[in-house]
Amino acid sequence: MQQTRGRFSSRIGFVLAAAGSAVGLGNIWGFPTQAASNGGAAFLLVYLALAFCLAYPVLMTELVIGRYARGNPITALTAVSSNALSRALAPIIGGFGILVASLILSFYCIVGGWMMSHFLAELTCLLGFADTAAWLETFSISRSLFFTTVFMLLTIRIISQGVESGIERWSTRLMPLLLAMLVLLTLYVLTMDGAMEGLRVYLIPDFSRALSPSLIIKALGSAFFSLSLGVGTMLIYGSYIDDRESLPRLGTQVTIIDISIAVLAGFLILPAMYVALHNGVEIFAANGALISEDTLIFTVLPALFDKIGLAGGVVGTFFFLLMSIAALTSSISMLEVPVATAVEKSSMQRKLASYAVGGLILLISITIIMNFEQLFGATIAFTTRYSQPLLGMLICIYVAWVWHRGEVLQQLQKGSPDIETSAFWRIWPGYIKYVCPLVILIIFVQSF
Numbered sequence: 001m002q003q004t005r006g007r008f009s010s011r012i013g014f015v016l017a018a019a020g021s022a023v024g025l026g027n028i029w030g031f032p033t034q035a036a037s038n039g040g041a042a043f044l045l046v047y048l049a050l051a052f053c054l055a056y057p058v059l060m061t062e063l064v065i066g067r068y069a070r071g072n073p074i075t076a077l078t079a080v081s082s083n084a085l086s087r088a089l090a091p092i093i094g095g096f097g098i099l100v101a102s103l104i105l106s107f108y109c110i111v112g113g114w115m116m117s118h119f120l121a122e123l124t125c126l127l128g129f130a131d132t133a134a135w136l137e138t139f140s141i142s143r144s145l146f147f148t149t150v151f152m153l154l155t156i157r158i159i160s161q162g163v164e165s166g167i168e169r170w171s172t173r174l175m176p177l178l179l180a181m182l183v184l185l186t187l188y189v190l191t192m193d194g195a196m197e198g199l200r201v202y203l204i205p206d207f208s209r210a211l212s213p214s215l216i217i218k219a220l221g222s223a224f225f226s227l228s229l230g231v232g233t234m235l236i237y238g239s240y241i242d243d244r245e246s247l248p249r250l251g252t253q254v255t256i257i258d259i260s261i262a263v264l265a266g267f268l269i270l271p272a273m274y275v276a277l278h279n280g281v282e283i284f285a286a287n288g289a290l291i292s293e294d295t296l297i298f299t300v301l302p303a304l305f306d307k308i309g310l311a312g313g314v315v316g317t318f319f320f321l322l323m324s325i326a327a328l329t330s331s332i333s334m335l336e337v338p339v340a341t342a343v344e345k346s347s348m349q350r351k352l353a354s355y356a357v358g359g360l361i362l363l364i365s366i367t368i369i370m371n372f373e374q375l376f377g378a379t380i381a382f383t384t385r386y387s388q389p390l391l392g393m394l395i396c397i398y399v400a401w402v403w404h405r406g407e408v409l410q411q412l413q414k415g416s417p418d419i420e421t422s423a424f425w426r427i428w429p430g431y432i433k434y435v436c437p438l439v440i441l442i443i444f445v446q447s448f
């Protein structure tokens with residue numbers, strides 16, 4: 001098995017692939033809109049604290065267990081099991097993670113498809129094909145079916161090419177492009193009238209709103225979703241890291257990139273909303289609160305791009321291209337979880353496994369589209385609000401309570417020989433043993 005497994009060929013390859021997984025719709029869409037409605041900079045501070053104090057330690061558990069076992073979540077949890085009970089539960093927990101990754105992908109592909117159709121809507125509008133643009137911009141089952149399928153096929157194609165020539169190659173191409181587009185768009189939007197008002201809302205903290213328990217719970221959930229935790233993506237990516245690399249260092253780099261992009265996206269989205277307001281587009285609901293997240297992206301921003309003419313069309317095209325790329329580098333990491341498992345557990349070729357598993361998940365997406373009202377929100381809540389934190393907690397328990405501490409240390413010493421005397425090793429083991437499971441348990445109970 002060792003020889004047929006893929007590897008990231010370089011450190012930067014891993015960092016960009018893992019950052020590609022982490023940076024997605026959660027950062028560029030979820031974080032800024034939540035910050036906008038929940039105390040601006042105060043929410044930002046809570047999010048930063050939670051990402052470093054809770055999400056980063058959990059990310060480390062996935063990386064360390066993945067690289068040790070060099071296998072899918074089921075194999076990995078079984079490999080670190082030290083008694084009959086943990087061995088018996090490992091396939092159930094690992095299997096549930098794989099199922100949740102697949103379900104996240106099933107709704108993520110639908111949203112990724114919308115991003116692509118809006119990208120083409122802006123482009124066709126620029127080129128003067130107004131009728132086509134109107135179809136592309138309007139919500140319909142046929143549009144969702146078509147673009148979900150296209151988005152899934154792109155995801156399958158990249159995954160079928162393997163770790164180095166699929167995931168790593170495409171992440172190293174797309175992530176710098178994403179960053180460049182994000183910076184340029186932000187700089188442009190900041191020059192527009194109304195942008196400073198958005199900046200003010202983003203940067204002036206309102207602690208009365210950011211410190212409410214319900215909001216802290218929300219921020220925790222979004223930090224987990226944002227770092228792709230609990231469902232085995234980081235575990236699988238960890239299993240492709242070379243033994244010479246330092247895991248704490250890689251984990252820190254991925255966390256910093258993920259958070260920086262979320263923060264940077266806030267400098268784009270908040271000012272863009274207020275530029276829209278300045279141009280006569282309504283951004284507040286009747287109750288005075290900011291309008292909901294989906295409406296923001298799919299109505300407010302296109303309306304803004306329309307209002308500012310040719311420049312708006314160009315900005316809009318780049319904006320939705322940026323969103324599509326961010327979604328794609330995340331969706332490949334989700335598909336990798338069930339595909340790697342299928343390849344490792346059967347003698348299936350990677351290409352066949354990618355198309356078979358991707359095809360099955362596409363069927364789930366189609367079922368969601370056909371029963372949108374009942375299934376879309378429910379799938380998101382089930383996977384991201386309940387399952388991700390619960391699975392994250394279970395992985396912490398496996399690393400801190402089930403696995404032998406000496407083996408954890410040995411694994412971490414690969415690539416970081418001095419780790420035993422570092423602050424990381426003094427804090428992290430106790431932290432994932434007590435603090436993380438307890439805090440996650442509290443969030444989990446609260447979320448009911």
Ligand code: PFF
Pocket residue numbers: 021022023024025026027101104225226227228229231233330331333334
């Ligand atoms: N981290 C991604 C985002 O912020 O959009 C979402 C995600 C990717 C969640 C991969 C879970 C996952 F396994």
